[in-house]
Amino acid sequence: MGASTEPDGTGRVPRIGLPPDTRREFFVKLLWIGMWLAFLGSPVADLAQGHHTPVATALGGLGLAVFVVAYIGLVIRQTGRPLGRLLVRVCLTLLPVFAVVLSLTLGPEWLVLFVYVSVAFGAVLPLRWTRLAILATTAAMTGTGLLLDTEPEYWLVIPALLGGFSMIGVRELVRTTRELREARAQVAQLAANEERLRLARDLHDLLGHSLSLITLKSELAGRMLPGRPEKAADQIADIEKVSRQALVDVREAVTGYRRPRLTAELAGAQVALAAAGITATVPDQAPELPESQEAALAWSLREAVTNVVRHSGARRCVIGVARRETLEGPIVELTVEDDGAGPSGLAPGNGLAGLAERLTAVGGTLDAGAAGRGPGFRLVARVPAPSVGSAA
Numbered sequence: 001m002g003a004s005t006e007p008d009g010t011g012r013v014p015r016i017g018l019p020p021d022t023r024r025e026f027f028v029k030l031l032w033i034g035m036w037l038a039f040l041g042s043p044v045a046d047l048a049q050g051h052h053t054p055v056a057t058a059l060g061g062l063g064l065a066v067f068v069v070a071y072i073g074l075v076i077r078q079t080g081r082p083l084g085r086l087l088v089r090v091c092l093t094l095l096p097v098f099a100v101v102l103s104l105t106l107g108p109e110w111l112v113l114f115v116y117v118s119v120a121f122g123a124v125l126p127l128r129w130t131r132l133a134i135l136a137t138t139a140a141m142t143g144t145g146l147l148l149d150t151e152p153e154y155w156l157v158i159p160a161l162l163g164g165f166s167m168i169g170v171r172e173l174v175r176t177t178r179e180l181r182e183a184r185a186q187v188a189q190l191a192a193n194e195e196r197l198r199l200a201r202d203l204h205d206l207l208g209h210s211l212s213l214i215t216l217k218s219e220l221a222g223r224m225l226p227g228r229p230e231k232a233a234d235q236i237a238d239i240e241k242v243s244r245q246a247l248v249d250v251r252e253a254v255t256g257y258r259r260p261r262l263t264a265e266l267a268g269a270q271v272a273l274a275a276a277g278i279t280a281t282v283p284d285q286a287p288e289l290p291e292s293q294e295a296a297l298a299w300s301l302r303e304a305v306t307n308v309v310r311h312s313g314a315r316r317c318v319i320g321v322a323r324r325e326t327l328e329g330p331i332v333e334l335t336v337e338d339d340g341a342g343p344s345g346l347a348p349g350n351g352l353a354g355l356a357e358r359l360t361a362v363g364g365t366l367d368a369g370a371a372g373r374g375p376g377f378r379l380v381a382r383v384p385a386p387s388v389g390s391a392a
Contacts, residue, residue, distance in 0.1 A: 040068070070095055071095060111144060115163050118163050184275075203250070211246070265302055266282055278338075279317070287323040289332055296364055303352070305317075312338050313341050341375065
């Protein structure tokens with residue numbers, strides 16, 4: 001009756017344990033929680049049917065409104081923006097008091113309020129007290145029903161117990177989800193730190209010897225300049241050779257870091273799609289290709305997956321990489337197909353034009369458009385596969 005959820009940006013699956021970032025997300029979350037208030041139809045109908053005096057009806061409506069506000073305040077605190085401790089205590093006190101008073105004064109139709117009290121206790125109280133509080137709430141509801149001489153079907157014992165203990169499970173789900181997000185952020189930070197350390201080690205290995213040699217030869221040239229200018233010139237020429245070679249090594253290292261690898265992009269696509277809640281079918285390996293063709297397909301895969309995650313609203317995505325024989329010669333074909341919103345779901349600046357240029361530069365082609373069956377989008381990138389390429 002109060003699952004802590006919110007939209008994930010696609011309007012499909014609510015996220016858990018995160019505060020809303022925008023006013024729209026806040027109202028969507030509030031609506032999601034408010035759906036469970038439909039079970040208050042019995043008290044509302046009791047007020048609307050005029051079974052009570054005008055004063056009792058007015059006070060009952062006011063009490064119900066205060067009860068609902070307190071309940072929503074307690075449950076929505078699970079979004080990550082908790083209420084103050086004093087306000088939480090006030091709400092926890094108001095809920096059972098209003099449930100007892102309204103049920104005893106207005107009739108058995110109001111016993112459903114105890115179910116919401118049980119859910120609120122399950123959502124907020126410390127775990128060591130939660131179970132006792134839920135059992136005590138159920139017992140209080142049963143006792144109130146007996147005082148009202150109510151038929152057993154109005155006591156709502158099972159919903160009170162089920163709602164309270166289910167909310168304990170929701171709390172644990174929220175807590176686990178938050179811990180997973182924190183762990184994922186830590187893993188990403190550790191990976192970034194490890195990559196920086198690796199780059200630092202590689203640059204040290206590349207430049208350490210060269211810079212030491214340049215320093216040494218610079219000192220020698222400085223000592224030779226007054227009396228032996230010819231030998232100083234030789235040292236300066238050596239310095240130029242060493243520095244040029246160091247520059248070539250650094251450029252090669254940086255190019256290796258910046259050039260995307262198709263196999264690495266496949267692994268990254270699997271992670272990105274899974275993080276977005278999209279069921280993905282991704283191959284483990286790819287056919288071997290020269291560097292330029294592999295880079296073009298890797299950029300195409302990265303852009304396509306980015307579009308699927310950000311714009312498509314898809315639930316499923318299938319990625320395929322295969323080597324094929326055509327009349328023009330062997331090619332390697334990359335296919336990315338989703339079941340999302342289709343071409344209209346893509347943002348205008350999605351980079352498809354840039355991908356087409358990259359592929360054209362290596363003799364490849366790009367096809368992008370609606371999937372063949374039903375909604376969805378399909379991107380197909382092809383590059384020529386020279387004879388050096390073979391299935392991995």
